[in-house]
Amino acid sequence: MRDIFLGVNIDHVATLRNARGTAYPDPVHAAEIAERAGADGITIHLREDRRHIIDRDVEILRQTIQTRMNLEMAVTEEMLVIASRIKPQFCCLVPEKREELTTEGGLDVAGQQHKIRLACGRLAAEGIEVSLFIDADKRQIEAAAESGAGYIEIHTGQYAEAHNESEQQAELARIIEGVKYAHGLGLKVNAGHGLTYHNVKPVAAIAEIVELNIGHAIVGRAVFDGLAKAVADMKRLMLEARG
Numbered sequence: 001m002r003d004i005f006l007g008v009n010i011d012h013v014a015t016l017r018n019a020r021g022t023a024y025p026d027p028v029h030a031a032e033i034a035e036r037a038g039a040d041g042i043t044i045h046l047r048e049d050r051r052h053i054i055d056r057d058v059e060i061l062r063q064t065i066q067t068r069m070n071l072e073m074a075v076t077e078e079m080l081v082i083a084s085r086i087k088p089q090f091c092c093l094v095p096e097k098r099e100e101l102t103t104e105g106g107l108d109v110a111g112q113q114h115k116i117r118l119a120c121g122r123l124a125a126e127g128i129e130v131s132l133f134i135d136a137d138k139r140q141i142e143a144a145a146e147s148g149a150g151y152i153e154i155h156t157g158q159y160a161e162a163h164n165e166s167e168q169q170a171e172l173a174r175i176i177e178g179v180k181y182a183h184g185l186g187l188k189v190n191a192g193h194g195l196t197y198h199n200v201k202p203v204a205a206i207a208e209i210v211e212l213n214i215g216h217a218i219v220g221r222a223v224f225d226g227l228a229k230a231v232a233d234m235k236r237l238m239l240e241a242r243g
Ligand SMILES: CC(=O)[C@@H](O)[C@H](O)COP(=O)(O)O
Pocket: 009, 011, 012, 045, 047, 072, 094, 101, 102, 103, 133, 192, 193, 194, 213
């Protein structure tokens, strides 16, 4: 598949804003720049502790995003009520621990299948496409296929944080196997977490992947090169990887 889509996660524009409680930089402005620069979608993670994206951002972005909103959220009643009201095009269900610095692993779908299936049903009833953020683990992939979600997002964090080349190659092999297995089960497959300008190409080259969600590296590069160039450069690398 030639096309690969880029979902730009703008969480950390909000991190910078919240660092001093100012109105700037505004994630709403960031989303517009990212879309003009080639983002195929905008991803935001409304965390329970609102450490970066806040409810105001979600409300306004739902009215201003021209591509599509991918709302990442924990599987809680609070978030399901918010998502049902906001009706983003996509919801990505992620695990959340208040004390974590960032997402540490994939959602345990297999261990809470009934809860996840109910959540998927509630979101689907609102016309929302559901993606489950999971590790490249066959048991989790099979559980996701049974959950009613149309998509999964393979967690690429261990690949991104590998300590050496052989570990990274092993993690990449695990991702490739998981993507192909999920695709074979009829799931649409995205991937993300920790992807950078230096490690994105081998993942983007996996033909069955529909979309990569990338944020921290893009916002980091934007500090030096500007957001538009940071987004365009990442998109170019992804398309180059597809050949
Ligand atoms: C689920 C995932 O991997 C990220 O999109 C998530 O947003 C990471 O959390 P922070 O953005 O809070 O680092």
